[in-house]
Amino acid sequence: MSELKLYEIFIRAKSGLNHRHVGSLHASDAQMALLNARDVYTRRKEGVSIWVVEAEKITASNPEQEHEWFDPAEDKVYRHPTFYPLDKEVENM
Amino acid sequence: MYSQGLTDAKGQTEPADLLAAFQAKIDREEKIEPRDWMPMAYRKTLIRQMSQHAHSEIVGQLPEGNWITRAPSLKRKMILLAKVQDEAGHGLYIYSATETLGVSRDQLTEELLTGKAKYSSIFNYPTPSWADMGAIGWLVDGAAIMNQVPLCRTSYGPYARSMVRICKEESFHQRQGYEIMTVLARGTAAQKEMAQRALNRTWWPALMMFGPSDKDSKHSEQSMKWKIKRFSNDELRQKFIDATVPQAEHLGLTIPDPELNWNEETGHYDHGEINWNEFIEVIHGNGPCNKERIQARIDAHDEGEWVRAAAEVYQQRHSNTSKSEAA
Amino acid sequence: MMSDLNQTVLYQYLLRLGDSSLTMGQRLAEWCGHGPYLEEDVALTNVSLDFIGHAQLFYQLAVALDDEHKTPDDLAFLRDAHEYRNPLITELPKGDFAYTTLKQYFIDVFNLNLFQGLKHSQLEPLAQVAKKALMEVKYHLKRSEAWVVRLALSTDEAKARIQKSLDDLWFYTPELFEVDDGMRTLVDAEVIPDYATIKSSWQERVEELLQKCELEPPESGWVATGGMEGEHSEHLGYLLAEMQFLPRAYPGCEW
Numbered sequence: 001m002s003e004l005k006l007y008e009i010f011i012r013a014k015s016g017l018n019h020r021h022v023g024s025l026h027a028s029d030a031q032m033a034l035l036n037a038r039d040v041y042t043r044r045k046e047g048v049s050i051w052v053v054e055a056e057k058i059t060a061s062n063p064e065q066e067h068e069w070f071d072p073a074e075d076k077v078y079r080h081p082t083f084y085p086l087d088k089e090v091e092n093m
Numbered sequence: 094m095y096s097q098g099l100t101d102a103k104g105q106t107e108p109a110d111l112l113a114a115f116q117a118k119i120d121r122e123e124k125i126e127p128r129d130w131m132p133m134a135y136r137k138t139l140i141r142q143m144s145q146h147a148h149s150e151i152v153g154q155l156p157e158g159n160w161i162t163r164a165p166s167l168k169r170k171m172i173l174l175a176k177v178q179d180e181a182g183h184g185l186y187i188y189s190a191t192e193t194l195g196v197s198r199d200q201l202t203e204e205l206l207t208g209k210a211k212y213s214s215i216f217n218y219p220t221p222s223w224a225d226m227g228a229i230g231w232l233v234d235g236a237a238i239m240n241q242v243p244l245c246r247t248s249y250g251p252y253a254r255s256m257v258r259i260c261k262e263e264s265f266h267q268r269q270g271y272e273i274m275t276v277l278a279r280g281t282a283a284q285k286e287m288a289q290r291a292l293n294r295t296w297w298p299a300l301m302m303f304g305p306s307d308k309d310s311k312h313s314e315q316s317m318k319w320k321i322k323r324f325s326n327d328e329l330r331q332k333f334i335d336a337t338v339p340q341a342e343h344l345g346l347t348i349p350d351p352e353l354n355w356n357e358e359t360g361h362y363d364h365g366e367i368n369w370n371e372f373i374e375v376i377h378g379n380g381p382c383n384k385e386r387i388q389a390r391i392d393a394h395d396e397g398e399w400v401r402a403a404a405e406v407y408q409q410r411h412s413n414t415s416k417s418e419a420a
Numbered sequence: 421m422m423s424d425l426n427q428t429v430l431y432q433y434l435l436r437l438g439d440s441s442l443t444m445g446q447r448l449a450e451w452c453g454h455g456p457y458l459e460e461d462v463a464l465t466n467v468s469l470d471f472i473g474h475a476q477l478f479y480q481l482a483v484a485l486d487d488e489h490k491t492p493d494d495l496a497f498l499r500d501a502h503e504y505r506n507p508l509i510t511e512l513p514k515g516d517f518a519y520t521t522l523k524q525y526f527i528d529v530f531n532l533n534l535f536q537g538l539k540h541s542q543l544e545p546l547a548q549v550a551k552k553a554l555m556e557v558k559y560h561l562k563r564s565e566a567w568v569v570r571l572a573l574s575t576d577e578a579k580a581r582i583q584k585s586l587d588d589l590w591f592y593t594p595e596l597f598e599v600d601d602g603m604r605t606l607v608d609a610e611v612i613p614d615y616a617t618i619k620s621s622w623q624e625r626v627e628e629l630l631q632k633c634e635l636e637p638p639e640s641g642w643v644a645t646g647g648m649e650g651e652h653s654e655h656l657g658y659l660l661a662e663m664q665f666l667p668r669a670y671p672g673c674e675w
Contacts, residue, residue: 004405029411043175043179
């Protein structure tokens, strides 16, 4: 017997916030994963909504390519408002 | 043997530049994440430590679980049930974190059930009286918290995150134990005796929870360098003793160590020598309850086999019909 | 109208609710540390906690009726088996996971309908408790129903176990709907719902699921009864002996 599938669990702490990854658990199927996630991860009213995702369905970027993927965004200073000096009179823009 | 960190599983040398970059990252207090490159020995050390930690939570359900059906009030029953349930949850969180290192829950469970994996020796002692629920909460959870709080900053991300969650949840565990002890210590003579006996039983095994003395701890030095560990065993043990002695005095209970003495010079309590032979014996399976504890886990696992199988077979047959109600 | 109510009748009824919840919670608690896998261990204890919580709430309503200054703990720990009012099904041993699950399912469907009725009780405090409990009951039922389906429609072994549980439990269910003269006055006063309605809703839902699961109720058996008069199975005495040991051995102590 192989083991029950791994599900990653995401919880929205309260409305207005994103779902956040909190951990994982094993379950036979999505419905059981959802039920179990409620008991395992929200015993102290930690959430108002739960997502469960089969772990193997997640596609991730490769950490070894961290630099080539993410560093190019670093020097694009023109994407940030502070790049643009304004006259004192209008500086609240 | 874990201190080399230079060869991987195939006996190949790990590249010096990767090793250096890895150590530099740790020195910068950056977390290591599951898919990051890490030395084989780091991975192995983590798997060993985290799985021992998770196993301890799981086996740790048993000595207290023992008293849930006999708790003396509805309030105590619910508190104890919630606490032991937390321990199952905590075992689960740490297994989860361990799985990110490439070992399966099944593998981890198998190692526990076959006696290959270790767990905290404290859970191999019996809990013959209700007062043991107090002593365990106060001392065992107290010692565990000393160990766990620094682990919230441990270098491996998933472990650190699970520890943050665990520490938050466990904050009531020690208090409820001390509260049980307080009520007993202020109760009838029979209740006070119950409390004192539980303290006598638990004190030394609780001190052993911090692991071997620094001079004998084979894993410590490398683990400190990798920031898996943040304080040495003896440092944490001393901190625990210093915090706990006044708590016992406050209850009018006596710590079973005639050599215990406040040392004005060091600003710490001196204490008697720990019986390390006993520690080694219990770790290697010869404690009062080792066999019972493992057997209880084996029984639960075996009796659960058909349930897990049923759930899985149901899923295979109905995978297209049972759309989740998520979103 | 409410002031005309026979307090003894109400008291006995609240004990029935409290005792049912407590014995259910106590049996479920036995799973703690021994569940079929970790996730289920946590889930089973969650349900157990809910039931013990309900028991405490019902006992609180009960002790508020008498002026003997009793506490919910007195009711739980200092009454003997013949003073317990739960139907026999809730005191039965935990059995295997199939037995626990099916028993749970029967009780959950019953509680769903019962609490939906009690939510409209003319007795406001009881309506409040029912409202709170109902939220938890809905979740319990989702769980137990999901499991009955999974056990019944999967492996041969699981199917055989759940069928065996059905054979053993089926004739314990009619007792859930028993009504005595006292209870009839509560129904008339709209303090509690009509049990005949609860029964038909229960039967409809349960029979539908059993059919879907290809499970057959047994044709004959001993029909359990007696809980309301304090006539119990042999199991309750052991359950209480274990549960009540400390307060009985050390009378009058604080814990």
